Amino acid sequence: AQSVTQPDIHITVSEGASLELRCNYSYGATPYLFWYVQSPGQGLQLLLKYFSGDTLVQGIKGFEAEFKRSQSSFNLRKPSVHWSDAAEYFCAVGGNAGNMLTFGGGTRLMVKP
Amino acid sequence: SAVISQKPSRDICQRGTSLTIQCQVDSQVTMMFWYRQQPGQSLTLIATANQGSEATYESGFVIDKFPISRPNLTFSTLTVSNMSPEDSSIYLCSAGSGQGIYEQYFGPGTRLTVT
Numbered sequence: 001a002q003s004v005t006q007p008d009i010h011i012t013v014s015e016g017a018s019l020e021l022r023c024n025y026s027y028g029a030t031p032y033l034f035w036y037v038q039s040p041g042q043g044l045q046l047l048l049k050y051f052s053g054d055t056l057v058q059g060i061k062g063f064e065a066e067f068k069r070s071q072s073s074f075n076l077r078k079p080s081v082h083w084s085d086a087a088e089y090f091c092a093v094g095g096n097a098g099n100m101l102t103f104g105g106g107t108r109l110m111v112k113p
Numbered sequence: 114s115a116v117i118s119q120k121p122s123r124d125i126c127q128r129g130t131s132l133t134i135q136c137q138v139d140s141q142v143t144m145m146f147w148y149r150q151q152p153g154q155s156l157t158l159i160a161t162a163n164q165g166s167e168a169t170y171e172s173g174f175v176i177d178k179f180p181i182s183r184p185n186l187t188f189s190t191l192t193v194s195n196m197s198p199e200d201s202s203i204y205l206c207s208a209g210s211g212q213g214i215y216e217q218y219f220g221p222g223t224r225l226t227v228t
Contacts, residue, residue, distance in 0.1 A: 036219070043205055044156075044219040046114075090155060100171075101146075101217060103156045 002027045002093050004104035012110040013081050021076040021107050023065075023091030032094040033074040034101070035065055039087045047089075050074060061085070086111045115140050115208045117220035125226045126196055133192045134223045136206035141186035143209065146217060147179070150203040159204075162189050196227045 003026045013019055025031055032051055036044040048059025055067040065076045074091060091104040116139040126132050136145065144163055148156040160168040160181055168181040182190045193200050203224050207217040 034216075041224075043117075043221040044207075046216060046218065049216060100158055100161070101156075102158075105155045 002031070002102045004091050004093050004102055006089075006091055006104035006107050008107045009105070010108045010110065012112060014112045015083050016080050019076075019078045019081045019085070019109070021089050021091075021109070023074045023076065023104060024072050025074060025091070025093045026072065027093050031074075033065075033067060034092040034094065035059065035063070035074075035076050036090045036092065036103075037061075037087045038090065038106075044090065047076070081109075081111055083111045083113065085109060114216075115142060115218045117206060117208055117218055119206060119220040119223050121223060122221065123224040123226075125228060128197055128227060130196055131192055131194045132196065132225060133190050134204055134206070134225075136189045136191070136208075136220055138187045138208045143186075145183060145189045146207045146209070147181060147189070147191045148205045148207065150205060150222070152202070156205065159191070193225065196225075198227045201225055201227045 005024045007022050034049045035047040037047050038044050047063050048057050048065055050057050050067045058064050063078050065074055067074050086109055089107045092101045094101045118137045120135045146161050147159040149159055150156050158171050159174045159179055160170045162168045162181050162183040164183050164186050178194055180192045203222040205219050205222045207219045209217045
Protein backbone atom coordinates (compact mmCIF):
# COMPACT_ATOMS: atom_id res chain seq x y z
CA ALA A 1 0.00 0.00 0.00
CA GLN A 2 1.19 3.48 -0.74
CA SER A 3 1.70 6.04 2.00
CA VAL A 4 3.06 9.53 2.52
CA THR A 5 4.62 11.04 5.61
CA GLN A 6 5.11 14.73 6.20
CA PRO A 7 7.16 14.82 9.38
CA ASP A 8 6.60 18.49 10.16
CA ILE A 9 3.07 19.43 11.20
CA HIS A 10 3.91 23.12 11.62
CA ILE A 11 6.77 25.22 10.30
CA THR A 12 7.37 28.91 10.91
CA VAL A 13 9.82 30.88 8.79
CA SER A 14 10.61 34.54 8.45
CA GLU A 15 9.63 36.34 5.30
CA GLY A 16 12.52 36.23 2.85
CA ALA A 17 14.02 33.12 4.39
CA SER A 18 14.39 29.86 2.53
CA LEU A 19 11.96 27.01 3.00
CA GLU A 20 12.11 23.24 2.80
CA LEU A 21 9.11 21.04 3.50
CA ARG A 22 9.80 17.37 3.89
CA CYS A 23 7.91 14.51 2.28
CA ASN A 24 8.67 10.80 2.47
CA TYR A 25 6.71 8.24 0.54
CA SER A 26 6.26 4.51 0.40
CA TYR A 27 5.38 2.96 -2.92
CA GLY A 28 6.32 -0.28 -4.57
CA ALA A 29 7.07 1.01 -8.03
CA THR A 30 8.00 4.30 -9.62
CA PRO A 31 5.91 6.85 -7.79
CA TYR A 32 4.01 9.75 -9.20
CA LEU A 33 4.48 12.60 -6.75
CA PHE A 34 2.64 15.86 -6.23
CA TRP A 35 2.68 18.90 -4.01
CA TYR A 36 -0.52 20.83 -3.40
CA VAL A 37 -1.17 24.01 -1.45
CA GLN A 38 -4.38 24.85 0.36
CA SER A 39 -4.95 28.42 1.50
CA PRO A 40 -7.47 28.99 4.29
CA GLY A 41 -11.00 28.31 3.10
CA GLN A 42 -9.81 27.27 -0.34
CA GLY A 43 -9.49 24.08 -2.33
CA LEU A 44 -6.19 22.53 -3.30
CA GLN A 45 -3.94 24.02 -5.94
CA LEU A 46 -1.35 21.90 -7.71
CA LEU A 47 2.14 23.35 -7.19
CA LEU A 48 4.18 20.79 -9.08
CA LYS A 49 4.41 17.15 -10.04
CA TYR A 50 6.98 14.48 -10.76
CA PHE A 51 6.28 11.68 -13.20
CA SER A 52 9.68 10.82 -14.63
CA GLY A 53 12.86 12.36 -16.03
CA ASP A 54 14.70 15.21 -14.35
CA THR A 55 14.50 14.71 -10.62
CA LEU A 56 14.41 18.45 -9.92
CA VAL A 57 11.04 19.82 -10.91
CA GLN A 58 9.95 23.40 -11.07
CA GLY A 59 6.49 24.51 -10.13
CA ILE A 60 4.40 27.60 -9.82
CA LYS A 61 4.97 30.46 -7.38
CA GLY A 62 8.74 29.87 -7.33
CA PHE A 63 8.56 26.41 -5.76
CA GLU A 64 10.70 23.44 -6.71
CA ALA A 65 10.98 19.88 -5.47
CA GLU A 66 13.60 17.20 -5.77
CA PHE A 67 12.86 13.51 -6.13
CA LYS A 68 15.42 11.32 -4.35
CA ARG A 69 14.69 7.66 -4.92
CA SER A 70 17.40 6.47 -2.52
CA GLN A 71 15.78 8.43 0.30
CA SER A 72 12.16 7.95 -0.81
CA SER A 73 11.77 11.68 -0.52
CA PHE A 74 10.22 14.51 -2.49
CA ASN A 75 11.00 17.67 -0.54
CA LEU A 76 9.55 21.02 -1.51
CA ARG A 77 11.76 24.10 -1.51
CA LYS A 78 11.55 27.81 -2.06
CA PRO A 79 14.54 30.15 -1.84
CA SER A 80 12.67 33.15 -0.45
CA VAL A 81 9.30 32.89 1.25
CA HIS A 82 6.63 35.54 0.90
CA TRP A 83 3.90 36.25 3.43
CA SER A 84 1.34 35.01 0.91
CA ASP A 85 2.91 31.55 1.05
CA ALA A 86 1.35 30.95 4.46
CA ALA A 87 -0.91 27.96 3.89
CA GLU A 88 -1.23 24.22 4.32
CA TYR A 89 0.96 22.11 2.05
CA PHE A 90 0.16 18.54 1.10
CA CYS A 91 2.42 15.99 -0.51
CA ALA A 92 0.69 13.17 -2.40
CA VAL A 93 1.70 9.98 -4.15
CA GLY A 94 -0.23 8.27 -6.91
CA GLY A 95 0.03 5.14 -8.91
CA ASN A 96 -1.66 3.20 -11.62
CA ALA A 97 -3.90 1.27 -9.25
CA GLY A 98 -7.06 3.22 -9.90
CA ASN A 99 -5.09 6.43 -10.12
CA MET A 100 -5.76 6.98 -6.46
CA LEU A 101 -3.89 9.76 -4.70
CA THR A 102 -2.72 9.23 -1.16
CA PHE A 103 -2.07 12.40 0.77
CA GLY A 104 0.30 13.12 3.60
CA GLY A 105 -0.95 14.71 6.77
CA GLY A 106 -0.01 18.18 5.64
CA THR A 107 2.40 20.85 6.88
CA ARG A 108 1.07 24.19 8.01
CA LEU A 109 3.42 27.00 7.05
CA MET A 110 3.38 30.25 8.98
CA VAL A 111 5.40 33.24 7.81
CA LYS A 112 6.71 35.82 10.25
CA PRO A 113 7.07 39.41 9.07
CA SER B 114 -5.78 22.31 -16.35
CA ALA B 115 -9.44 22.02 -15.45
CA VAL B 116 -11.50 24.56 -13.57
CA ILE B 117 -13.87 23.02 -11.08
CA SER B 118 -16.77 24.55 -9.24
CA GLN B 119 -18.81 23.16 -6.38
CA LYS B 120 -22.19 24.00 -4.99
CA PRO B 121 -22.99 24.78 -2.26
CA SER B 122 -19.81 26.31 -0.90
CA ARG B 123 -21.03 25.71 2.63
CA ASP B 124 -24.11 24.54 4.45
CA ILE B 125 -25.40 23.91 7.92
CA CYS B 126 -27.68 20.91 8.10
CA GLN B 127 -29.67 19.14 10.75
CA ARG B 128 -28.96 15.64 11.91
CA GLY B 129 -30.81 13.00 9.92
CA THR B 130 -31.16 15.03 6.73
CA SER B 131 -29.28 14.62 3.45
CA LEU B 132 -27.27 17.06 1.34
CA THR B 133 -26.33 16.78 -2.31
CA ILE B 134 -23.12 18.47 -3.42
CA GLN B 135 -22.66 19.31 -7.07
CA CYS B 136 -19.36 19.38 -8.91
CA GLN B 137 -19.01 20.95 -12.35
CA VAL B 138 -15.89 20.81 -14.54
CA ASP B 139 -15.25 23.22 -17.39
CA SER B 140 -14.03 20.46 -19.71
CA GLN B 141 -14.69 16.78 -20.29
CA VAL B 142 -12.75 14.58 -17.92
CA THR B 143 -12.42 10.85 -17.62
CA MET B 144 -12.34 10.46 -13.88
CA MET B 145 -13.73 12.44 -11.01
CA PHE B 146 -12.99 11.88 -7.36
CA TRP B 147 -14.65 12.80 -4.09
CA TYR B 148 -12.61 13.45 -0.94
CA ARG B 149 -13.41 14.23 2.65
CA GLN B 150 -11.27 16.52 4.76
CA GLN B 151 -12.21 16.37 8.40
CA PRO B 152 -11.36 19.39 10.57
CA GLY B 153 -7.61 19.87 10.78
CA GLN B 154 -6.97 16.67 8.86
CA SER B 155 -5.66 15.60 5.50
CA LEU B 156 -7.75 14.40 2.58
CA THR B 157 -9.29 10.95 2.44
CA LEU B 158 -10.63 9.54 -0.80
CA ILE B 159 -14.29 8.59 -0.61
CA ALA B 160 -14.83 7.25 -4.10
CA THR B 161 -13.88 7.41 -7.75
CA ALA B 162 -16.62 8.27 -10.22
CA ASN B 163 -16.36 7.25 -13.85
CA GLN B 164 -18.97 8.21 -16.36
CA GLY B 165 -21.21 5.31 -17.31
CA SER B 166 -20.27 3.03 -14.44
CA GLU B 167 -20.88 2.65 -10.74
CA ALA B 168 -18.65 4.62 -8.43
CA THR B 169 -15.83 2.75 -6.73
CA TYR B 170 -15.78 3.30 -2.98
CA GLU B 171 -12.79 3.18 -0.68
CA SER B 172 -12.68 1.16 2.49
CA GLY B 173 -14.89 2.70 5.13
CA PHE B 174 -17.25 4.42 2.70
CA VAL B 175 -20.46 2.87 1.40
CA ILE B 176 -22.89 3.74 -1.33
CA ASP B 177 -25.90 3.96 0.98
CA LYS B 178 -24.21 6.71 2.97
CA PHE B 179 -22.49 8.50 0.07
CA PRO B 180 -24.39 7.88 -3.18
CA ILE B 181 -22.64 9.36 -6.19
CA SER B 182 -23.91 10.18 -9.64
CA ARG B 183 -21.84 10.80 -12.77
CA PRO B 184 -24.32 11.48 -15.57
CA ASN B 185 -21.82 12.94 -18.05
CA LEU B 186 -18.15 13.84 -18.51
CA THR B 187 -18.40 17.26 -16.84
CA PHE B 188 -20.62 16.74 -13.82
CA SER B 189 -20.93 14.67 -10.66
CA THR B 190 -22.86 14.77 -7.42
CA LEU B 191 -22.16 13.42 -3.97
CA THR B 192 -24.95 12.98 -1.46
CA VAL B 193 -24.24 12.77 2.24
CA SER B 194 -27.17 10.82 3.62
CA ASN B 195 -28.73 10.62 7.06
CA MET B 196 -26.17 13.04 8.39
CA SER B 197 -24.69 13.07 11.87
CA PRO B 198 -22.30 15.59 13.47
CA GLU B 199 -19.42 13.24 12.56
CA ASP B 200 -20.09 14.07 8.90
CA SER B 201 -19.06 17.68 9.48
CA SER B 202 -16.17 18.09 7.06
CA ILE B 203 -15.04 19.74 3.89
CA TYR B 204 -15.99 17.69 0.86
CA LEU B 205 -13.87 18.22 -2.23
CA CYS B 206 -14.24 16.94 -5.71
CA SER B 207 -11.39 16.62 -8.13
CA ALA B 208 -11.01 15.79 -11.79
CA GLY B 209 -8.36 14.06 -13.80
CA SER B 210 -7.99 13.20 -17.44
CA GLY B 211 -5.71 11.34 -19.72
CA GLN B 212 -4.11 7.96 -19.55
CA GLY B 213 -2.43 6.32 -16.63
CA ILE B 214 -1.79 8.57 -13.68
CA TYR B 215 -3.66 11.80 -13.80
CA GLU B 216 -2.98 15.19 -12.46
CA GLN B 217 -5.93 15.99 -10.30
CA TYR B 218 -7.44 19.43 -10.08
CA PHE B 219 -9.59 20.29 -7.12
CA GLY B 220 -12.72 22.25 -6.56
CA PRO B 221 -12.95 24.84 -3.77
CA GLY B 222 -14.73 22.41 -1.47
CA THR B 223 -18.04 22.34 0.35
CA ARG B 224 -17.86 23.04 4.06
CA LEU B 225 -20.57 21.03 5.78
CA THR B 226 -21.61 21.49 9.39
CA VAL B 227 -24.14 19.09 10.89
CA THR B 228 -25.93 20.18 14.04
